[in-house]
Amino acid sequence: MKQFYSNISTQFKSILSSLVEGQKKVAVIGHMRPDGDCIGSTVAMVRLLRSQGVQAIGVNQDVVPDNLKSFLGDTPFITASEFENQDHVAITVDCADVKRIGKAMNELFPKIFLNIDHHISNKNYAQHNIVIGTASATTEILTGLALDLELAIDATSAQALYVGIATDTGQFCYSSTTKETFEMVQSLLECGANPAAAANDLYENESYARIQLIQAFLASLEMHLDNRVCVGTVTDAMYKQTGATIDDADGLVDYARSIKGVEIGVLVEERSGAIKGSLRSKDPKYRVDQIAQVFGGGGHACAAGLNVSDASIETFKPKLLSEITNQLTKIHSA
């Protein structure tokens, strides 16, 4: 039997045993504004624990987005305000920093028992830390552990794990996608995961407001620096006009980057007097995190963000373009 994570799986097995033997109650906690990998990990971890006889429940500070609700199935899952702590032990999933679970959850759980995550920046803040930075998703880690230990994966868990991997790899488009990813996904399909049903729930539930926001954003696109930089904006007025929420702006910046010849795509969002900037590059050599750092932001070489208070699009955009120009000049002359 192939082992994906032999030593770590042994460690996970003994952690599981300690929970079973100690008759612990467990709260499985994901990050604020939960995404597919967060919900998928929470659902799968709760079900895995319950299959071993552990009383486990999923808890999140925020509500589950509409397009992810179907993946909960009959998994016990509540928000922080509904939660009554009865000496629950906390397991976090997909949280690089314990602050990511949100203030309400931090107050409920000052100590974390187990931290399972795939972010290389993870701060190992728990008593036990299972952090695998090479995994494409936290759900990929959980899939590997479950397969290694031959734990039963029911159809709801399989679908939840699939959704986490599919969304965190951008439908298998990101460089984190490996042959192990596909190998695990194959096993998930054997356990009942259904890629077409997942895609339908994930991608065929757009709000009309979001479609209108995409339209307004595309209409705002401007090409700069010999068409190497594409900048789009989202204004307070656009939110008002379309009825879209800030979550609806997720992913808009990808349209700016997707254009042929564009090296860096940019989204500048107005948020009641403040500015949120998102930068995406096609190649890590552009180090957009360094550009974001100039404005107190940060991130990765290909994807970074920043927040500036007391600024308007009109005043901020020229400053940002100037820093992008500096960076491109530096990179291209290197």
Add this chain to the structure above:
Amino acid sequence: MKQFYSNISTQFKSILSSLVEGQKKVAVIGHMRPDGDCIGSTVAMVRLLRSQGVQAIGVNQDVVPDNLKSFLGDTPFITASEFENQDHVAITVDCADVKRIGKAMNELFPKIFLNIDHHISNKNYAQHNIVIGTASATTEILTGLALDLELAIDATSAQALYVGIATDTGQFCYSSTTKETFEMVQSLLECGANPAAAANDLYENESYARIQLIQAFLASLEMHLDNRVCVGTVTDAMYKQTGATIDDADGLVDYARSIKGVEIGVLVEERSGAIKGSLRSKDPKYRVDQIAQVFGGGGHACAAGLNVSDASIETFKPKLLSEITNQLTKIHSA
């Protein structure tokens, strides 16, 4: 060793042997307006034949789209006008009907030696026909055959086969995606396929004109029939204004369908005095092919199209909406 298509692989092996022993020259031919599966199949088939010592070349009536050019590698590949027939034997890939290779190719090759395809509607028009309707892509068939027969798959072939599967499954979103699909993809990664590089070439090369066309299309969206139908239009004026081509309208209709609550998404395109309609439903029960048939079109239960000459958007749209109303009334009262 697992066999994907045991009997068919044996048949394919003997066909290959006959080409090798007969010292045949082979033209591998795909359909007009080639897509990822067509180009991927052509590239992989040419390379597979050449690895067996067969003089093979890829030929297509049309040019390869920009976003697929990188997948050719050093594969011999030409368009019909450059082709000199020297008693070449013809193998078609991804063509349900022999007419799909185009008039120029039909004239060059009145007879087809081998037809490899995954469309259930395939007409078995060749001397040998390998048609597997359950396969997600023609490249999936070729992958399975190569793995079954342990034929060498070089990195260029692996990437070409991957691209065919990835594009024909909509990045593993369509219901044709099975565990065998993922199993084969895993093998392709072992042979050198790179999903992130493929995604970059496929999806990060949009023309600015296409982005503008998407914008104009989204601005045209109208909700009908209690928001169960979303209709968008593309006019001659939009093509002129954006500089987009008719190929740039591919996939626009998916935005109309993706909206929450929408049962049928529609694109009505104006093409110099004629109308092209595209219909997409979320559920096969809506049988959009039956709606298309009313106007002389056809297709599948979830995806159908039609062409009407001597019509305008203004005159055609009410007629189409009326037929959609009839169909939805029929389905919902059933």
